[in-house]
Amino acid sequence: MVLPQVVMAVAEDGSMTVAVDGTHLAPEPLAPRWQRDSFARVLDQLTEQRRSPMRVEVHEADGTVFTDIVTPGKSRRPQPEIDHARPAPKVGPELVVLHGEGFVPGEDVAIAVVIAYGDAAPDGTMRGLLTADQLATSPTREVILLGRVSGTLTIEHPE
Template sequence: MLPIVRATVQSDEHVEVTLDGRMWVTGLIDRSSLGLVLGTIVADQGCPVRVEIIEPDGRRFADIITPVALSRFAPPQHGNSTTAAPEPQEETQLREIDGSGFIPGEDVGLAVIVSASSADHSGRARATIDQANVPSGLGVLLFGFISGTVVHSGIRS
């Protein structure tokens, strides 16, 4: 049986949200926040959820919302792994890079600059790289720092 979310809309456009009869959030939320709350519930449940919206005039709407399938490039979800992570051999020094402007759910790659060159008089750029420096199955990007032009080679999705 699917978990059931009931969103009861009050006359002032505030909403009471319950999951299987229990309050999901303390108190009422703004109707404009309902989508975010429903997305959070579905992600937390990790399975399809039946959603019933009850309007102030008694009308009822129902739908099934399923969790978004994660891209193969998505970071691993903590606590969902069935195998233990291997012990690191050396101390890892991580650096986080983030940015906005992507399409929601878009796969995003990371390119590390290991070499640079300049475009010639016709705007054509060329670079060479030792294949031993490119892990198997990964691609290479040429990125114009001023134009924003991106040329990719060997990227497999």
């Protein structure tokens, strides 16, 4: 089986072009040009339309090239907004917050021992949440955040 190939080229201004198997794709009519922060949404749409894994190449303006295989079917639910002005009542499990930097905006970031995935924000940062119980099962208490496109690796030792 030959995987469809997606090539995404990011320009200096953050705009992005997309081609699948050599055929240029454009955003919907009247929609703005794709930007770097459109990355995850475009890949989700392409894999959902084709219902097939895809080989993805990202060509950065500085000449850096990242490759990955992206598969369809991952359900993404939007993160709820949190009102930090008023403390929330303590309900449910205690969460551990993870932070990392240097990720490609919108890329999938693995949280290892891989129990979840999160998306990088438009500024390339990542915020993940684990329950204290999930962290307690790790004998080393180490958590790895791994950018699946950029290859960025962050090792956390949350308290």
